[in-house]
Amino acid sequence: MGDKVTLCYAGVKKxxxxxxxxxxxxxMNLATNEAQLVAMAVMGNxxxxxxxxxxxTLDMNGIGRVWPGMSGVVYNARVGDPAFGWAGDHVxxxxxxxNPDSAAEFAxxxxxxxxxxxxxxxxLAQGAEGIVTGEHARMLVDFPPDANELLCVGDSVQxxxxxxxxxxxxxxxxxxxxxxxxxxxxxxxxxxxxxEGKKLRIPVTMALPPRIMGSGAELNSEYVDQDLMSGDRALxxxxxxxxMRLGDLVVxxxxxxxxxxxxxKGAVTIGLCxxxxxxxxxxxxxxxxxxxxxxxxxxxxxxxxxxxANYLNIREIA
Amino acid sequence: xxxxIQTNIRTNSDKLVSVSxxxxxxxxxxxxxxxxxxQLDSRGQPFLLPTFGGIVYNVSIGDSAYGWLADCIHPGxxxxxxxxxxNRGLNLFACVGNVAVVMSGDAKGVRGVVTGKSGRFSEHxxxxxxxxDREKMAIGDKIVIRSMGVGMDxxxxxxxxxxxxxxxLLNGLEVNSNSDGKLNVPVVGVVPPHLIGAGAGLTSxxxxxxxxxxxxxxxxxxxxxxLRLGDVVxxxxxxxxxxxGYLRGAIGIGVIGQGDSPRSGYGPGVTxxxxxxxGGINPVVTPGVNVKEVFGLQD
Numbered sequence: 001m002g003d004k005v006t007l008c009y010a011g012v013k014k015x016x017x018x019x020x021x022x023x024x025x026x027x028m029n030l031a032t033n034e035a036q037l038v039a040m041a042v043m044g045n046x047x048x049x050x051x052x053x054x055x056x057t058l059d060m061n062g063i064g065r066v067w068p069g070m071s072g073v074v075y076n077a078r079v080g081d082p083a084f085g086w087a088g089d090h091v092x093x094x095x096x097x098x099n100p101d102s103a104a105e106f107a108x109x110x111x112x113x114x115x116x117x118x119x120x121x122x123x124l125a126q127g128a129e130g131i132v133t134g135e136h137a138r139m140l141v142d143f144p145p146d147a148n149e150l151l152c153v154g155d156s157v158q159x160x161x162x163x164x165x166x167x168x169x170x171x172x173x174x175x176x177x178x179x180x181x182x183x184x185x186x187x188x189x190x191x192x193x194x195x196e197g198k199k200l201r202i203p204v205t206m207a208l209p210p211r212i213m214g215s216g217a218e219l220n221s222e223y224v225d226q227d228l229m230s231g232d233r234a235l236x237x238x239x240x241x242x243x244m245r246l247g248d249l250v251v252x253x254x255x256x257x258x259x260x261x262x263x264x265k266g267a268v269t270i271g272l273c274x275x276x277x278x279x280x281x282x283x284x285x286x287x288x289x290x291x292x293x294x295x296x297x298x299x300x301x302x303x304x305x306x307x308x309a310n311y312l313n314i315r316e317i318a
Numbered sequence: 319x320x321x322x323i324q325t326n327i328r329t330n331s332d333k334l335v336s337v338s339x340x341x342x343x344x345x346x347x348x349x350x351x352x353x354x355x356x357q358l359d360s361r362g363q364p365f366l367l368p369t370f371g372g373i374v375y376n377v378s379i380g381d382s383a384y385g386w387l388a389d390c391i392h393p394g395x396x397x398x399x400x401x402x403x404x405n406r407g408l409n410l411f412a413c414v415g416n417v418a419v420v421m422s423g424d425a426k427g428v429r430g431v432v433t434g435k436s437g438r439f440s441e442h443x444x445x446x447x448x449x450x451d452r453e454k455m456a457i458g459d460k461i462v463i464r465s466m467g468v469g470m471d472x473x474x475x476x477x478x479x480x481x482x483x484x485x486x487l488l489n490g491l492e493v494n495s496n497s498d499g500k501l502n503v504p505v506v507g508v509v510p511p512h513l514i515g516a517g518a519g520l521t522s523x524x525x526x527x528x529x530x531x532x533x534x535x536x537x538x539x540x541x542x543x544x545l546r547l548g549d550v551v552x553x554x555x556x557x558x559x560x561x562x563g564y565l566r567g568a569i570g571i572g573v574i575g576q577g578d579s580p581r582s583g584y585g586p587g588v589t590x591x592x593x594x595x596x597g598g599i600n601p602v603v604t605p606g607v608n609v610k611e612v613f614g615l616q617d
């Protein structure tokens with residue numbers, strides 16, 4: 001199979017790249033098993049925001065507020081925009097899709113990878129292409145703003161799921177979760193030699209202390225994200241966490257996310273900010289596990305440009 | 319059954335309403351077809367062990383929270399109601415220390431005491447009955463809890479919220495006001511925030527928040543590796559006013575309601591009893607603070 005598939009909707013043929021094989025910004029040419037990966041379609045429908053009557057979300061002072069943010073097409077929050085400061089809760093950038101069939105919904109969640117291509121397959125925007133940017137209770141897809149205007153709740157979106165099983169030849173102790181080859185090659189990682197042996201150095205915008213990792217600890221780590229707990233606003237400012245952007249790569253030291261999300265000294269987890277802040281205690285921006293190791297074989301370097309808007313060529317951000 | 323303690327604590331307990339909430343002894347449950355029965359431990363090893371629900375004959379409040387070949391085992395008897403909203407009423411109104419009475423089956427009339435709650439994936443209320451009484455019980459038996467405690471507050475400690483805490487428990491815990499105006503609460507240990515796991519971000523009115531135990535060295539360092547079921551602990555830098563979450567200076571108090579787990583992010587579960595987001599609670603580390611002794615529970 002090549003790196004493109006030809007799709008045909010409404011009589012119009014469309015050639016879609018399933019991966020960037022130009023190795024992107026990844027200067028170290030990491031050896032992977034990607035020649036063995038299988039690409040397959042999964043689908044969801046654009047979701048309708050839903051609230052439980054009377055719609056209140058309690059903030060940390062117990063004040064009930066009604067906030068938008070989850071589901072639907074979010075027209076004005078996009079990967080690369082701030083994660084904090086919205087008059088909204090758990091803002092899901094771009095378009096949120098879900099499948100009404102439970103088993104198919106889990107396939108959508110478990111097989112889709114960050115950086116995968118998405119194609120609208122019904123409605124006015126049929127044929128429009130997007131990129132998977134996150135997984136919350138729904139899959140999150142970025143479409144160009146002009147396509148967003150044509151999207152309707154219920155429209156079908158197909159994802160070319162590609163990346164499950166991806167592994168690094170030289171680092172069997174590192175697990176990749178929901179990392180597409182597109183994303184892997186887009187991140188400028190480096191292999192470095194250290195006295196303890198080879199390590200993978202990964203750019204991140206910031207480090208999150210493990211004590212602030214909250215909601216999502218109760219779930220398996222193949223499913224959705226774990227919120228950082230932003231309730232200590234002074235700490236968010238002290239550590240600069242309040243500068244986080246949607247799409248940022250971050251590191252959580254001493255966190256092992258192989259099978260569940262928990263504290264283990266020396267482990268390292270790299271996460272992706274997939275949704276915005278929350279007023280709810282124990283919640284905050286959503287951090288999706290993308291790379292984890294229980295061994296000390298990952299280092300990180302702080303880089304303010306470590307954002308998938310850059311790495312997946314979604315949009316230019318400063 | 320509990321001793322009368324003299325404290326300087328004033329409450330509104332004479333205004334509390336006592337109302338029945340009913341549950342039935344819950345069966346343990348597993349996921350359906352294709353019937354893969356395993357959970358994964360923190361290293362990815364599959365395990366198949368007894369887990370929450372049912373009548374547990376040989377694990378009781380006062381026993382170790384660790385070492386059982388089980389996943390978050392509930393000591394004694396777990397009850398729930400099939401009706402989802404009714405079960406929520408049961409889980410929210412039952413308070414630790416409330417009396418539970420068996421209303422059907424061979425154990426009809428037997429009394430027990432609520433000792434804890436479980437959260438998101440089971441939503442049970444956990445009740446201590448004497449071991450001899452457990453032998454007469456059957457899954458499905460109806461149990462009524464004479465719930466009382468929701469709405470209780472402390473007149474002199476407006477920053478302290480009480481959750482799932484009966485007047486009897488408050489009385490038995492030997493809390494008192496200190497000279498700084500804080501509430502002294504005896505506890506066996508203090509959980510540091512980096513060891514607080516599953517349950518963060520979820521409601522504190524019911525359910526449980528779990529102490530993480532994958533990193534045994536970190537657990538020992540925190541002095542939490544000898545916990546018993548029923549022990550009273552403090553949660554450092556944790557605000558549980560509505561949900562459980564990190565906040566420097568906030569303090570929670572809870573009781574160990576269920577046992578350890580091999581799963582990442584899990585471990586002994588804590589049923590929250592008190593919280594103060596502004597640090598109005600002063601935990602006083604005192605060996606042996608356990609609801610078994612507070613209520614004089616029989617094995």
